[in-house]
Structure formats: structure tokens, C-alpha cells
Amino acid sequence: MSTAAKKEIKCVIWDLDNTIWDGVLLESDQVTIKEGIIDCIKELDSRGILHSIASKNNFDDAISKLKEFGIADYFLFPEIHFNPKSASIANIKKNLNIGIDTFLFIDDDAFERDEVKFAYPEVECLDALDYDGLLSHRHLQPSFITEDSQRRRLMYMEDQRRNEREKTFQGTTQQFLEQLQMKFAISEAEEYDLKRAEELTIRTHQLNSTGVTYDYEQLKQLLNSEYHKLYVCELTDRYGSYGKVGMTLIETNERHWHIKLLLMSCRVMSRGVGTVLLSYIMNQAKTHGKKLLADFKRTDRNRQMYVAYKFAGFKEVSHAKDSEEDGLILFENDLSVIPPFPPYLELELPKINITEKEEE
Amino acid sequence: MIVEEITVRAQIREYIGQNLTKFDDEANFSDSDNIFQLGVVNSLFAMKLLNFIETNFQIKLDDDDIEIVNFSTIDNMIGLIAKKRS
Numbered sequence: 145m146s147t148a149a150k151k152e153i154k155c156v157i158w159d160l161d162n163t164i165w166d167g168v169l170l171e172s173d174q175v176t177i178k179e180g181i182i183d184c185i186k187e188l189d190s191r192g193i194l195h196s197i198a199s200k201n202n203f204d205d206a207i208s209k210l211k212e213f214g215i216a217d218y219f220l221f222p223e224i225h226f227n228p229k230s231a232s233i234a235n236i237k238k239n240l241n242i243g244i245d246t247f248l249f250i251d252d253d254a255f256e257r258d259e260v261k262f263a264y265p266e267v268e269c270l271d272a273l274d275y276d277g278l279l280s281h282r283h284l285q286p287s288f289i290t291e292d293s294q295r296r297r298l299m300y301m302e303d304q305r306r307n308e309r310e311k312t313f314q315g316t317t318q319q320f321l322e323q324l325q326m327k328f329a330i331s332e333a334e335e336y337d338l339k340r341a342e343e344l345t346i347r348t349h350q351l352n353s354t355g356v357t358y359d360y361e362q363l364k365q366l367l368n369s370e371y372h373k374l375y376v377c378e379l380t381d382r383y384g385s386y387g388k389v390g391m392t393l394i395e396t397n398e399r400h401w402h403i404k405l406l407l408m409s410c411r412v413m414s415r416g417v418g419t420v421l422l423s424y425i426m427n428q429a430k431t432h433g434k435k436l437l438a439d440f441k442r443t444d445r446n447r448q449m450y451v452a453y454k455f456a457g458f459k460e461v462s463h464a465k466d467s468e469e470d471g472l473i474l475f476e477n478d479l480s481v482i483p484p485f486p487p488y489l490e491l492e493l494p495k496i497n498i499t500e501k502e503e504e
Numbered sequence: 505m506i507v508e509e510i511t512v513r514a515q516i517r518e519y520i521g522q523n524l525t526k527f528d529d530e531a532n533f534s535d536s537d538n539i540f541q542l543g544v545v546n547s548l549f550a551m552k553l554l555n556f557i558e559t560n561f562q563i564k565l566d567d568d569d570i571e572i573v574n575f576s577t578i579d580n581m582i583g584l585i586a587k588k589r590s
Contacts, residue, residue: 318525318546416548448551454570455550483547 159251192293230263
């Protein structure tokens with residue numbers, strides 16, 4: 145449950161001169177890659193940890209040197225110019241849309257580390273001398289590696305292609321969304337989804353209704369519980385799959401459906417699929433003649449989810465006082481108005497609804 | 505006062521104009537039309553609109569202000585902004 149203990153680094157930001165390679169590229173083209181650094185980058189990549197660059201160099205020279213070493217493709221949104229590195233990190237954060245406290249910055253120059261630390265105390269800074277300890281660094285050990293985490297960098301690269309297309313697209317937002325040919329599949333979770341589901345509860349902060357994390361064993365119990373439903377969603381489009389991007393946990397009894405957790409990866413925030421999952425749940429609850437309740441627990445980042453619930457017609461029915469028990473809000477929806485599914489995406493819904501016993 | 509309200513209206517209308525689902529010449533709506541029901545914007549836009557109003561007009565919306573009805577017409581948005589500024 146504690147977020148501090150679960151803290152994981154999602155992205156390592158590298159300096160280049162005397163960090164990735166020995167030597168200063170502006171002074172001499174003859175720089176040599178540091179021993180073991182390529183293996184280190186590849187290993188972290190396979191753990192689902194992203195890489196980027198904050199370096200003071202000429203962009204083209206640095207990229208061609210990285211290509212020469214065969215590692216240019218491993219770095220997303222490299223910031224190579226002569227502006228302050230804190231600004232570079234801010235740009236990378238904006239492009240990746242992940243929390244500032246999930247970065248690790250590695251540089252040989254104490255001045256640069258201090259400059260970053262001063263602007264963003266949450267960023268972990270490491271002296272390049274210590275790079276051989278990276279693979280065993282305690283914040284770079286995801287508790288498991290899923291199909292989605294291994295594909296993470298590729299998914300960001302597909303995203304970059306989408307965004308470039310969006311920038312040059314002549315037409316309305318709606319037309320842009322239409323030509324993406326999105327397919328959104330909601331399915332009942334299977335056992336093989338659970339690692340990814342655990343990962344989603346740990347990694348998702350913005351569109352997350354409670355911030356409560358669930359581990360594999362807990363999810364497995366819930367999967368087998370007749371009083372719970374666990375759904376996962378996958379989004380694909382013409383550029384590829386975004387992977388399993390969302391999930392919801394619903395507690396059921398003879399009278400109500402109670403959404404204990406609803407979350408959606410921030411990578412798909414701009415696609416409007418968060419409300420799709422909510423609409424699906426609302427439709428199902430209505431079909432089954434159940435009351436619909438939802439938990440919301442405020443964190444420092446999940447206001448978007450509060451807004452999503454409110455805009456979908458949920459009303460607060462009780463609100464624990466902030467002073468004591470973490471201010472849990474209970475929502476209820478009377479299901480009189482259910483937001484329609486957006487026309488720009490194709491839906492794939494669970495084939496058979498396993499109906500509850502009490503309905504037989 | 506009046507002049508300011510006209511400016512605010514124009515700014516909101518311009519922002520909606522940048523986010524239309526249809527092309528400009530097909531999207532006619534009055535200040536009292538429900539932009540979501542008319543389909544001139546999609547529901548995804550509601551969230552953007554909220555962020556726009558907070559940052560552009562420098563107000564902080566409370567939980568009670570976050571109701572879709574407050575964002576569904578330009579008139580309602582004007583009312584909300586006026587309330588928060590008073």
C-alpha cells in the first residue's frame with residue numbers, strides 16, 4: 145500500500161561525455177564507450193525501464209556517435225543542446241508523461257547534478273563513477289517483467305509516430321481519432337493478466353481512482369472470488385498495440401456493483417477511453433438491475449479521475465473527513481444517463497456475461 | 505465589467521472552436537446551447553475545458569463546481585467563472 149516503498153525508477157536520463165563514453169565529443173571524435181555500458185542499457189531496457197539523454201553537445205554529432213555504437217534507438221526524446229539540464233529533464237518528463245520522482249539522472253559532473261537536484265529534488269541523481277552499480281540499484285528492480293513492460297520502449301516509439309501524424313494532420317481532432325482505427329477490448333481478466341494488473345496498480349497515478357495497489361496473490365484471490373469482477377482493457381490502433389492499458393475491480397452482491405478500483409494508463413489519456421470503461425460498467429450494472437457505487441480516494445495526482453466520475457454523473461454520497469481516514473469518497477450513480485460510447489472507436493466487449501447466481 | 509465578460513465569452517468560444525469535432529462552418533451554436541448534446545465537441549473535451557478555464561482565468565474549482573452542467577454551455581461557464589471570482 146505504501147507508495148514510498150514501492151517507488152520504482154521508470155526512466156534513466158544519461159549524460160554523454162564521460163558518462164556513457166570516455167572523452168568529450170566537442171574536443172575529439174575519438175571517444176570510447178565505457179566498458180559494460182551497452183549491456184547495462186540493454187538490460188535495463190528489457191526490464192521495461194526507459195532511457196533518455198540530457199547532454200550538452202551538438203545534436204547531430206552526438207546522435208551519429210550513438211548510432212556508431214549501435215545504441216541510438218534505446219533513447220527516447222533525447223535532449224542534446226546547451227540549455228540547462230533541469231529544463232531538459234522537464235521536457236523529457238512532459239514527453240513521457242510520467243512523474244518527476246520516477247527519474248534517475250546520471251552525470252559525471254557534480255555541477256550538473258546539483259543544478260538538477262536544485263530544480264527537482266525528487267529526481268534521483270547518480271555520479272557516473274557509480275554506473276556499474278546500476279543493475280543492482282534498488283529502485284531499478286521491477287518486481288516482475290511483463291509483456292507490456294518489455295514492449296514499453298517500442299510502444300513509446302509507436303506513440304511518437306502517432307504524435308507526428310497528429311501534428312501534421314489536416315482535420316478535426318475527431319477525424320484524427322477516427323483515422324487511428326482504434327479498437328478497445330474489454331475482457332474478464334485471466335490469470336496471465338494478473339502480473340500486468342499488479343503493475344498497472346503500481347505504475348498508474350493520474351487516472352487512478354484510489355491509488356491502492358494490489359499484488360499478484362491478492363488479485364488471484366479476487367479473480368477466484370464470486371463476489372468480485374476483474375476486467376482488463378487493451379487498446380490497439382493502426383500503429384500497433386498500446387498493451388493492456390486499464391483495469392477495474394468491482395465488488396458485487398445481490399444489490400449493488402461497487403467499483404473498488406478503476407484505472408487507465410496515462411498513455412491513453414488523450415484517447416478518451418477511460419469513460420468507455422466506465423460507460424460499460426454503468427450499462428452492465430443497469431442491465432443487471434444493480435445499484436452502482438464507486439470508491440474514490442484522493443491522492444496528489446488523481447484529480448482527473450475525480451472529474452471523470454463527476455462528469456459521468458456520479459454523486460458523492462459520503463465523504464470521510466480528510467483529517468482522519470485518508471478522505472475516502474463514496475460515489476453513487478443513479479444510471480439515469482449513461483455517456484454513449486464514442487463513435488471513433490470499435491468496441492470488443494466480453495463475449496458471455498457470467499450471470500450471478502441470484503439471477504437464476 | 506461588461507467588456508470583460510465579452511472578452512471571456514470570446515476566449516471560451518475560441519477555445520471550443522479549436523476543439524470542434526466538425527469543421528467550423530458546420531458548427532453553429534449559441535451561448536446557451538449544450539455543446540456536448542449538440543455534438544460540436546466530444547465528451548473527452550470536457551476535461552480539457554476544465555483545465556482551460558482554471559489556467560486561463562486563474563480560478564481554482566472546488567469539488568462542488570465539477571459538474572458537467574457547469575461546462576455544457578458558454579452561459580454556464582460564464583456563470584461559474586463569475587461565481588469563483590466574486
